[in-house]
Structures are given as C-alpha cells and as structure tokens.
Amino acid sequence: MARVRRIVVTGGPGSGKSTLLDRLGAAGYARSEEAGRGVIRDQLAVGGAALPWADRALFAELMLCWELRNYRSAAGGTVLFDRGLPDIAGYLRVEGLAVPAHVHAAARDLRYERRVFLAPPWPEIYRTDEERAQSPEVARRTCEVMAETYAEYGYDLVELPKAPVDDRARFVRDAIEDR
Secondary structure, eight states: OOOEEEEEEEESTTSSHHHHHHHHHHTTOEEOOOHHHHHHHHHHHHTOSOSTTTOHHHHHHHHHHHHHHHHHHOOSEEEEEESOHHHHHHHHHHTTOOOOHHHHHHHHHSOOOSEEEEEOOOTTTOOOOSSOOOOHHHHHHHHHHHHHHHHHTTOEEEEOOSSOHHHHHHHHHHHHHTO
8 A cells, every 4th residue: 555645734714725725626626625613613513511612521522533533544645634533632721621532642653744834813814704703813723733732742843934825835735746
C-alpha cells in the first residue's frame, strides 16, 4: 500500500481553511471534512445536544470520533485535513476544559506530516453563520491556541499568506510538492 501523507491545515474559525481546501480538492487533492462543522450539522439535523453552545465536552468527543475516522480512512497518497486530532485538544483548551488522557493520546500518537499549515486570523474575510458563532476575538485566540498546541505536539507551523485563494492554493501545492 502506498504511503499516506496526512497534511493538516489549522487555525481559527473564519480564516479561509475550508475555502482553501475546497479549491485544492477541486484540483484533485483528497481532503477531509472539518469535524466541528460536520458534528454541528449532524446534531442540528437530529436535535442532538453535542453542540459547542450546549455541551462542549460531548461536542469534543464527537469531534474526536470524527477525526479518528478521518485519520483511519485516509488512503495512499496525499490527504489534506481540515484540522486534525490536536485541534480537539486545542478546542478544549480554548473552552477552559481539561484535555482528557485519551484525547491527548490520540493527538500525541496518531501523527500527521510534521509541517502543518496555519491560517492566521483574517478579520476582512471572517463571517459568522449557523455553524460558526464565535466572535473575531475568539477566532484570534483559537488560532493562537492551535499554534501553541501543534507546537507542543512536535509539529512545525507554516503560516499561510493572507492572499486570494488561488495564491494560497499555489503556496500549499508548492510546499507539499517539494517534499
């Protein structure tokens, strides 16, 4: 079986991660769906309580399940991840909740490529919607915590440029194809 290159794009909400990954997906790259948005969408559809505004710990557990499935289902070749397992530890930290040992173990033991792309806060493009209710300040703080969390787990962060999506996509393609 071919080696899997799991490449993460992280950062705060509303910084253009999903838009970038949509563009790269359209160019033929395999990619994951963001756990947080997927869990929120599913929980809203069924009237569930695992929502960041209802039960943050349960929300984190469902995101963990989602990300574990994303991780395991990655086939050979390059797969781009819209966040990764360390994001769950970061989310819990942002929310002032303890990081359970099993979340820490998943983030520590299930590894992605060492180089992780960080989408910095970008107030000019930030928008709220029914799945993203955080303030720009929380988005900024989330980005800081994600950077700290990934660094603590031994990843090297590469900040994405605040540039049009085609330029950002070229930046990522150039970076991952030179390896």
